[in-house]
Amino acid sequence: MENAKLALLGGEKSVSRSLADVSAKVVPQKAYKTIETMLDNGQISEAPIVKEFEKKFASYIGADYGLCVVNGTTSIQAGLFAVGVQPGDEVIVPSFTFWATVGPVVANGAIPVFADVDEDTHNLSAASVEKLVTEKTKAILLVHVWGNPCDMDAIMAVAKKHNLKVVEDCSHAHGATYKGKKVGSIGDVGCFSMQGSKVLAAGEGGILVTSKKEYYDRAVALGHYERCRLLGEDSPYAQYSLTGYGYKHRINPLAAAVADANLDRLDEMNAIRSKNARRFEELLADIPFIKFQKEPEGADKVFAYHYAQYVPESFGGVKLGTLLYALAKEGVSCGSCGYGRLHYAPLYNKEGPFGQEFPFNLKGYPNGNVRKLPNTERLGQTVFMAAPRFETATEADLQEYAAAYHKVAANMEALLAYEKEQAEATTIANNGRSINYVKV
Template sequence: MAKLALFGGEKAVSKSASAYAAPIVAPEAYAKVERLLRAGNISLAPEVAQFEKKFADYMGVSHVIGATNGTATLHMALVAAGVGPGDEVIVPSFTYWATVAPMVSLGAVPVFADVDLSSHLMTAETIVAKITPKTKAIIVVHTWGTPCDMDSILALATKFNIPVIEDASHAHGATYKGKKAGAMADIGCYSLQGSKLMPAGEGGMFATNNPKYYERAMAVGHYERLHTLPEDSPYRKYALTGFGFKYRPNPMAMVLADTALDHLDQWNEVRNRLGRLLDEQLSEFACIEPQTVPEGANRVYAYHYMRYLPEKLGGLSIGSFLKALSAEGVSCGVCGYGRLHQAPLFNGENPFGHGTYRSDASLPVTELLARTAFFAAPRFETATESDVLEYAEAYGKVIENADLLLEVEQEKAVKVEAASGRSINLV
């Protein structure tokens, strides 16, 4: 039995996580950004509309609007869907706060639904019990890059005439039965933040096939473009002010995203192939459950999360498990999701004067995942199969030494710092 690196043995993983990463900014993007700078086009530029058209073509949708960030696009989506004071919006708690928080300023009420244990996703079964006469919208999240089972969700939403918004911030390039994630429901929202698969530094994209939603979303944050809407649009009259927000994206961010889109499918192929290899290697261990993918879905490995089953390893805590993996050179961490239904913002006085919230949701699966889901590996972009096998070796080594780790744990409490709400919280 190999000696754990935690106790002075040799590391199983020979490279740092950064060694597997593709450049965040593609080399050809530098010249494009320089052209904008030299022309002084740092606020308005035709490159924004050009990228919107290019992204719409890639997605297979009619209308796309660029925005300052993904959070802004979710706000635009809620307003476009007509969400207002007192309306209920069904959302997961197992997500980043930006999926939920924009509705607070609108006076809408988040209704938290549970998720499936193996896929980490909301399903039609977890949603249906939360539908009431006040339900105005459903926001689904393609968590970690895995699309939800959209056929059943859309059938349910159609039955009750409820618009569906896709938060596809993890799912650039993912598909479900041949359709792009973010292009299947009424509205799709994407983040282009620097850690995403299409990084722009900061940025977001709003996508829809519905002209009414498109025009209304445009009025939320793009007053300067309202005069371009059709003559009969009811939103042209707001051209002086819009709806009071300014979500115009920086042209340099859109140029970065444009260049990233050129490489997206290529990098996804590498990430997906090597990510699946790690899933296959680790599936032999009873204490680890890779995220499952709904039938008909093709995920992307934006974030590689799995579930740890301590009862399969003698009760060894997730803290001890991850610390031992980290010592072996594995880039790993705890999960920050699954606590929004307990957050003060959604339990107490609405800070915008829209009454008081109280979330009494019972979400046993969400709370279990909050304790046991973990970040298992970085994106393998420039890695080789042998690099992935080193990761598998590290997991095997730690699992083989579980009894020793349990002894140490009993002698000395092992703690991992509480997770923030971010997607990744490294140990």
């Protein structure tokens, strides 16, 4: 079977079932019933389910407070505001992430400073962070990429040493743990996207968690004017119930109902995804050109997305695009990676049409943000989505996926010949998104 003809060259494809066959439905049945009742009652703007869900999720994460917002991007904006990031402050961020981690830094008038990641974990490296600390640094904004917890002991030690706040972007990592604690409960604030592709999906939605009342109060004041009066007399933010701070971040309660139903099955689904993903990695262990993402010691990741690093030197220099195209033709749901380029983005590097408030126009800021980030750039070139979430996959599906990889691995010469003739077919599209399935 392994030396059989590639599907790319007219052979039979290895994988018989589709992406939909191996994935669970995004919206659980329970949500349908709840939403029907809410629609009946006209609860389409405010509803008790929002606060119920906030309480349930905060307790699940191990934090005292939860606050729903319109999306994950906003949860980060609110998280930075909550810990007191001010215009002109520097916030250390990775470039190996979706733009929405970094965008809110600029939206808060602060300056993103890009640090490098660890090549094995794909996550922000504490050593790289520490080198970039200046007297203007206010916070570290980290991401648990693809669901893999950062090495939190090392990051928290840097934060403590330099008196920095830590905001966790947990958009991929609902339920992941580090040394027994859920991510989102270790730094000062945890921020979660609940966009439709996330393991805790609302549709569009986000949630912020924290155990510090002051941070919760600030996040409430930023985007929930109607809740300021509930903050208690001793809160300096209670007086803003007429206006809030100027934003409106209220989640659509129908989306909160979807998230609530998904939370009920999150642990069970995470366990299924992990079991299948780890089995898949085991089946591919003998393929020398694939390096799966490593967990730091003490971490238990969730498989929100299953990315790996391609090592072309171990496969005759076959281009990543060729590999992905061949795998996709075999029926593998795989994709390219859009991360690792933010530090070159115009938004963070030059004065543009946005006006004087733009943080890089502030006096004293070195013009431009480009700094070589060798690991980030290498990962940006070589990381790819190796498999979908295996949620309803059987052992037979996993065996077929593994057979596809082994067949491709056994056909290096044929791939090299193919890419010489068909250069166009093997170039990959990178659009900065978290998911870019190869279309065949």
